[in-house]
Amino acid sequence: MGTHQDKRRLRFYLVLLVSVVLLGTFGFMLVEGKSLADGLYFTIVTIATVGYGDIAPTTVAGKILAMFLIVTGVGTFLGVIANATEIFLNRREADVRLQKLHMVVGIFFSETGNRMLKIFAAADPDINNIGKLAAFGEGWSTADFTKAAQAVRQSHPDIDPARIDFVELRDFLNEQRDLMVRLLESPYMLEHEVFTDLLLATLHLKEELLHREQFDGLPQTDLDHLRGDMRRVYPLLLGQWLEYLAHLKEHYPYLYSLAHRTNPFNANASAIVR
Secondary structure, three states, rough: OOOHHHHHHHHHHHHHHHHHHHHHHHHHHHHHOOOOHHHHHHHHHHHHHHOOOOOOOOHHHHHHHHHHHHHHHHHHHHHHHHHHHHHHHHHHHHHHHHHHHHHHHHHHHHHHHHHHHHHHHOOOOOOOHHHHHHHOOOOHHHHHHHHHHHHHHHOOOOOOOOHHOOHHHHHHHOOOHHHHHHEEEEHHHHOOOHHHHHHHHHHHHHHHOOOOOOOOOOOOOHHHHHHHHHHHHHHHHHHHHHHHHHHHHHHHHHHHHHHHHHOOOOOOOOOOOO
């Protein structure tokens, strides 16, 4: 929001500066009888406050115009410089925040997300369809990853509770609790609502599993409830994974290579380079 306001303010100052320059140029041409080049020269020298050299206003009207330009033009010129600098610094700061956010996302997938993908992929009754979407390759572009992430979110991937080892999933997520809480505490989470939703949904799933002492003999209604919790996590996890892969491919080819070789949707995946 602030960036849009900065851009609008910069455009306002630019329009105002151009208007002042045009007014000064044609004003000097009229009252001083100067050429277009001299009128523009008068205006720029006046706004820049560098002083006059070989030529200077000689008429009363020219001097009044010069004083008007000094009052209005200098402030407008400084406004343009200040706003342009602010936009540049804000953009650099935003790039730094985004880079650190990608680092946070990378930590999540390295420690938690990739294992969860393997667990959910093994319990996905429609794994062939999801596997096609997530079977990324070396030739994929950023647009391909974005398209796949959108397709995944719209496909509503399912989970078969009968294929889930709930004890394994519960113990694993419980081990990752401190990491996910620390990630949520990161100030960079404000920049990424989808990833925040993924962490919250995963922590909720963990809490649901921890509140059950055993999983044998659970009624179908409770299995359906747990299925719904996992289905909330699964598409968020898939979509975020694909977006993260696009980032790796563009900025960290060596990390992308490992992710490609260990694709959880590839039954023959192996970290061994062949």
